[in-house]
Amino acid sequence: MLRRWLFADQLGQHFLDDPTQPAVMIESKAVFRRRVYHRQKAHLVLSALRHRAAELGDQVVYLRTETYRDGLRQVSGPLEVCHPTSRRARALVHGLPDVAVLPPRGFITGLDDFAGWADQRRGALRMDDFYRFARLRHGVLVVGDEPEGGRWSFDADSREPPPGDADRLDVPPPPGISEDEIDAEVRHDLDRWEREGIRFVGRDGPRLFPATRAEATARLTHFVRHRLTPFGPYEDAMLAADPFMAHSMLSSSFNLGLLDPMAAVRAAERAYRTGAAPLASVEGFVRQLLGWRDFVWNLYWYFDAGYRDSDRLLAMRTVPRWWEELDADSVRARCLSDVLAGVRDRGWVHHVPRLMVLGNYALQRGWRPAELVDWFHRSFVDGFEWVMTVNVVGMSQFADLGAMSTKPYASGGAYLNRMSDYCGGCRYDPRRRVGEKACPFTAGYWYFLDRTRGTLPPNARMARSLAQLDRLTDLAQVKAQEKQRGDRAP
Known part of the structure; x- marks a missing residue:
C-alpha cells in the first residue's frame, strides 16, 4: 500500500x-x-x-x-x-x-462533472443553476426530479433582520474548545517563530475552532440539533454583541478536511425528514455546502489562472495599512470597526459581515481585488486560496463583470441599518450622504455607482439605482467628499 x-x-x-x-x-x-x-x-x-x-x-x-x-x-x-x-x-x-x-476529496461534485455541466452553459455561470444540477445529481432534498417543498431555494426566508430589541439570538452556544498540550506546544513554537522574525497579524487567543474530527463532529451534531432551526431565518442578520449568531462555525473544519461535507448534508437532510428542523433552514445549510462551497471550489479550477488578477472595474487602489494591520481602533464607523475587530480578535466573522461590510466597503473604495484575495486568505482561519479567489474576485468585488454573479454586492447604510443593530450606536447616519454625519457606506455607494456606471454591464437589478443616481442633487458634493476621504479609516 x-x-x-x-x-x-x-x-x-x-x-x-x-x-x-x-x-x-x-x-x-x-x-x-x-x-x-x-x-x-x-x-x-x-x-x-x-x-x-x-x-x-x-x-x-x-x-x-x-x-x-x-x-x-x-x-x-x-x-x-x-x-x-x-x-x-x-x-x-x-x-x-x-x-x-x-482525484480531489473533501468536495461533493467532481471537477469533471462540474466541467461537463459548465461547458453546456452559454454565457455566465450561476450558482442557482449549478445548485439544481447538484441536488438532482446527488439526490439531496428532492422527490423524483422535483425539489422538496416545491422550491429549489428558500433564500428569501433567510433574510430576517435581528429579532426585536435583543442584543443576541436565544440559542445555546456551540460546544466549547478545550486546549491541550499540543496547543500549548504550538503556541510556544509560534512565540519562538515571532522572535526569529516570522510575522503574524491579529491577536493571539484561545482556540475557538475545531482542530480534530471529534471536536468538529461534536460541533456539527450540536448545530443540527440546537442551532440549525434559527440559523435559517437569521442567516443574514448581524448583532454587535453576538458575532456567531446561529451559524455552525464549521467552515474551517470543512476547509481543513476534518469533516466530509456530504455527511453533513445528509445529517441536515435527516433533521428535516425526522421533523427536527424546518425545510427552509435545512435547505439554507445545504445550499452553503452542496451549492456555494462546491461552486466556488470548482470555479477556482474551471477558470484559468489569470482569473485571480481580474480587475474589470479598474479598481487600482492599494489596500491601506490600517486595513492590512486590522487596526479596528482607528475606525469610527461602528459596523466596520466592530467587524474589523472581529477579524483581529478571532480571525473570523460570518459571511454577511464579510460580504456586506468588509467586501462592500472595499468595493466602494476601489481597492485591488488581488490584494483583497490575499488579505482574506491570510486573515481568516477558514481562508484558503481556492475559497477566497472566486468569493472575492467574482462575488464580493465583481471584478469579472458578472462571470459568476448577477450584480455587485454594493449597498448603502440602509441595508446595514435593516439587517443589524450597528447604526443605532454609530456617529454616522445611514440616511445622510453628505456632511459630518454622512454614513461612509451610503456616500460610498453612490460614489461607487458614479465611478463605475460606464463599466457596469446593463442589468435590470441595477437599473433602478442607476436611474436614481441621475436624480441626486448633491452628487457633486458626494464625489468631492469621498475623494477627500480617500483611503483614510472612516
Missing part, C-alpha cells in the same frame, strides 16, 4: 483509503514565511496538523522542515497524494517524481 501524503487541509478519515494506510505529513515553516498570516489561523492549522499526526501515531511519518521538498527528501519510496487545493501546491506535486496524484 502506497504511503499517502496528507496536506494540512486533508486531515479527515476520508483522505485515507484504509484506516491503517501509512501516511506522511510535512510541517513546512516556509509556508508561514511567505505570507503574514493571522496568528490564530497559524495556530489552528498547526494544531490540526499535529493533532492528526498524534491520532495516526506510528502510522505516519511526521516531519518538521523548512520546505516540503526538504521533508520529501527524508521519505523513501513512492507516494500518492489527493489533488491539492491550490495551483501552487498542484504544480509542486506534479513536478515531483514518484508522486501519484489522486
